[in-house]
Amino acid sequence: MTAWSNPLRDKRDKRMPRIPGPCGVVIFGVTGDLATKKLMPAIYDLANRGLLPANFALVGFARRDWVDEDFGKLVCDSVRKHARTPYRQEVWDRLAEGIRFVQGTFDDPKAFERLTETLQKLDSERGTGGNHAFYLSIPPKAFQQVCEQLQKSGLARPQDGRWSRVVIEKPFGHDLASARELNGVVNSVFPEESVFRIDHYLGKETVQNILALRFANELYEPIWNNNYVDSVQITMAEDIGLGGRGGYYDGVGAARDVIQNHLIQLLALTAMEEPVSFSPHELQAEKIKVLSAIRLMQPLDDTTARGQYAAGWQGSEKVTGLLDEEGFSKESTTETYAAITLEIDTRRWAGVPFFLRTGKRLGRRVTEIALIFKRAPHLPFDKTMTEELGQNALVIRVQPDEGITTRFGSKVPGSAMEVRDVNMDFSYGSAFAEDSPEAYERLILDMLLGEPSLFPTNAEVELSWEILDPVLGDWASHGKPDAYESGTWGPASADEMMHRMGREWRRP
Numbered sequence: 001m002t003a004w005s006n007p008l009r010d011k012r013d014k015r016m017p018r019i020p021g022p023c024g025v026v027i028f029g030v031t032g033d034l035a036t037k038k039l040m041p042a043i044y045d046l047a048n049r050g051l052l053p054a055n056f057a058l059v060g061f062a063r064r065d066w067v068d069e070d071f072g073k074l075v076c077d078s079v080r081k082h083a084r085t086p087y088r089q090e091v092w093d094r095l096a097e098g099i100r101f102v103q104g105t106f107d108d109p110k111a112f113e114r115l116t117e118t119l120q121k122l123d124s125e126r127g128t129g130g131n132h133a134f135y136l137s138i139p140p141k142a143f144q145q146v147c148e149q150l151q152k153s154g155l156a157r158p159q160d161g162r163w164s165r166v167v168i169e170k171p172f173g174h175d176l177a178s179a180r181e182l183n184g185v186v187n188s189v190f191p192e193e194s195v196f197r198i199d200h201y202l203g204k205e206t207v208q209n210i211l212a213l214r215f216a217n218e219l220y221e222p223i224w225n226n227n228y229v230d231s232v233q234i235t236m237a238e239d240i241g242l243g244g245r246g247g248y249y250d251g252v253g254a255a256r257d258v259i260q261n262h263l264i265q266l267l268a269l270t271a272m273e274e275p276v277s278f279s280p281h282e283l284q285a286e287k288i289k290v291l292s293a294i295r296l297m298q299p300l301d302d303t304t305a306r307g308q309y310a311a312g313w314q315g316s317e318k319v320t321g322l323l324d325e326e327g328f329s330k331e332s333t334t335e336t337y338a339a340i341t342l343e344i345d346t347r348r349w350a351g352v353p354f355f356l357r358t359g360k361r362l363g364r365r366v367t368e369i370a371l372i373f374k375r376a377p378h379l380p381f382d383k384t385m386t387e388e389l390g391q392n393a394l395v396i397r398v399q400p401d402e403g404i405t406t407r408f409g410s411k412v413p414g415s416a417m418e419v420r421d422v423n424m425d426f427s428y429g430s431a432f433a434e435d436s437p438e439a440y441e442r443l444i445l446d447m448l449l450g451e452p453s454l455f456p457t458n459a460e461v462e463l464s465w466e467i468l469d470p471v472l473g474d475w476a477s478h479g480k481p482d483a484y485e486s487g488t489w490g491p492a493s494a495d496e497m498m499h500r501m502g503r504e505w506r507r508p
């Protein structure tokens with residue numbers, strides 16, 4: 001019997017950590033926040049967990065007049081400050097041996113020649129095998145230039161048997177037209193199977209668990225439809241403001257920053273049909289199917305809301321409004337709160353509104369998906385006994401306090417048949433001994449393995465913009481968003497929107 005057909009071995013292999021083959025990662029934009037807070041620490045964490053190949057190299061490309069050691073120090077500082085796993089000298093020393101720096105600007109062909117030489121040298125000295133990932137942690141306006149330089153230097157299309165991948169971070173465009181243009185630029189250099197678009201929410205354990213919850217159990221899927229579900233609320237609330245991020249955020253706003261990507265992806269996983277298998281192709285096919293069936297509930301004036309945070313209190317700290325933050329003009333119409341209502345034209349979901357909302361400087365940081373169930377068709381209790389009975393709910397707590405809660409009615413102890421809402425809780429912290437890896441660890445590992453399941457495709461990105469574009473157009477013609485006090489749950493117009501729909505926002 002050959003090794004691959006041995007069922008015992010196959011079973012064991014699925015649980016064995018997968019380690020990529022020899023390769024090098026080049027990061028463009030190494031001095032940015034994302035690289036120092038997330039990317040470099042995640043690479044170290046992978047090394048620390050034994051998930052990187054021995055033949056691995058990390059190359060930084062930036063304008064600064066640095067040598068390898070300066071870049072090494074930046075990586076080391078960022079690892080010590082932000083890595084999830086403990087600092088171990090021997091792991092760092094091994095990683096540091098493969099760290100290089102290339103100085104240059106994106107418009108300088110000579111810099112890309114130096115990059116090519118550096119990578120060739122690493123291939124021969126460290127055995128990185130001619131396999132390279134190019135991580136564009138840079139503003140999208142520079143994508144085209146970098147892709148073209150990579151193409152001209154021959155780095156984008158390696159010889160047979162080697163791979164070259166490009167990793168891009170959102171925003172994937174500003175609207176549908178610009179997303180198409182961007183995809184066109186990237187795809188003219190890298191074939192689609194070599195493009196890895198990061199939506200870091202898909203790297204979160206709790207988000208991957210949506211599929212396990214739905215498709216590994218018999219308990220939930222039979223009621224996961226419009227016979228039982230009244231509505232779905234997907235919330236990503238943050239308590240932080242935008243101080244220091246004006247350059248990126250002004251003119252972008254909450255809908256483009258979060259709804260177009262993270263929340264629509266959460267919606268797709270919540271609403272899609274069961275895939276034939278978890279192969280990337282089948283999974284993406286189901287996501288695309290459901291995304292194609294989504295439409296905005298009309299009229300938009302009644303079914304959407306947007307706001308901008310004003311001064312207020314965040315806990316015990318007094319905070320300023322957006323218009324007083326550095327990087328925002330007093331006239332800025334950028335929304336920091338956005339809520340939209342979607343419908344899905346499928347047999348499963350017809351008639352069920354999906355409410356998506358996100359905002360900065362809200363009451364607290366929480367991301368959750370809540371399925372709110374219909375009320376029981378008949379309550380055989382005295383009316384006064386069910387006054388504190390709400391609607392049943394299943395809440396997937398994406399973060400923090402990761403887990404799942406079921407809310408249902410229970411008899412209050414005593415002689416009366418009084419029924420009140422109670423919660424039943426699953427929490428990752430108490431159910432599992434292992435800590436969840438950071439989203440970027442999982443995504444960088446998958447990208448190096450060439451495993452595309454957790455990366456939105458070109459088609460998914462364009463469909464999300466198609467959904468959102470009409471709202472953005474509508475809002476652009478409406479002037480300023482409504483102000484809301486920092487530390488509250490958004491503008492009054494968002495509550496009014498829900499009241500019009502005969503529902504209420506959850507207060508997580």
Ligand code: BG6
Pocket residue numbers: 200238257258367
């Ligand atoms: C990013 C957004 O994609 O996600 C930020 O650009 C937001 O505005 C961040 O703060 C939130 O990520 P997380 O993982 O902390 O929920």
